[in-house]
Amino acid sequence: MPNLNLTGEQYRDLVRALEVATSVYAFVGDTAEDGVRCREIADRLDALEQSVLGEAAAFDQADLVEDFEGDTVLNDKTADEILEDLGTYDDFVAEDRLVAVLTAREMNGKFTLDQRKKMTDKEWFEAMAATEDKYWERLEKEGLDFIEARQ
Numbered sequence: 300m301p302n303l304n305l306t307g308e309q310y311r312d313l314v315r316a317l318e319v320a321t322s323v324y325a326f327v328g329d330t331a332e333d334g335v336r337c338r339e340i341a342d343r344l345d346a347l348e349q350s351v352l353g354e355a356a357a358f359d360q361a362d363l364v365e366d367f368e369g370d371t372v373l374n375d376k377t378a379d380e381i382l383e384d385l386g387t388y389d390d391f392v393a394e395d396r397l398v399a400v401l402t403a404r405e406m407n408g409k410f411t412l413d414q415r416k417k418m419t420d421k422e423w424f425e426a427m428a429a430t431e432d433k434y435w436e437r438l439e440k441e442g443l444d445f446i447e448a449r450q
Contacts, residue, residue, distance in 0.1 A: 310351075310358035317348040318373060318381050397446075398434045405430050 305313065321344040328338025352371045355364045365374045373381070406427055415423065437445050 305358060307358050307360050310355075310360050311363065314348070314351060314355075314360075314363060314373070314377075315381055315384075317344060317351060318378070319385065321345050321348055322381075322385060394438055398431055398438070401434050402427060402430045 321341055324337045324341035324344060328334040328336075328341050331337060349371065352364050352373065355361050355371070363374060363377050364371050366372075372378075410418070410426075418426075
């Protein structure tokens, strides 16, 4: 069996990567309409993570783990750090998607199909980039407060 020669820092990064991958695949597997494949991948990743976590002491990284009912698991501090990182990523993805939707809506309202056909790709992308920049600036300045729900 091949032996991985990792530094302690590389081991920590591997543990983090496995935890993130397991979390993402488990979420998709549990929430997607046909998430069976992702759930199976999550289960395999979880088993791999358990095996890797069991080697923490060999990499002088026992501070990453703790025993929970006979299983070696990430300690709360490390798990919380990873969840915080995932939350930051989720926030960015939501904001990025919001900017894309708002930009598309504004661009489609600003330019007719005939106007769009007359524009070069460069002109279109420049107009789109300026619109995206405007929404990113508003998000940075005001957060999500600039959005109002209308009834």
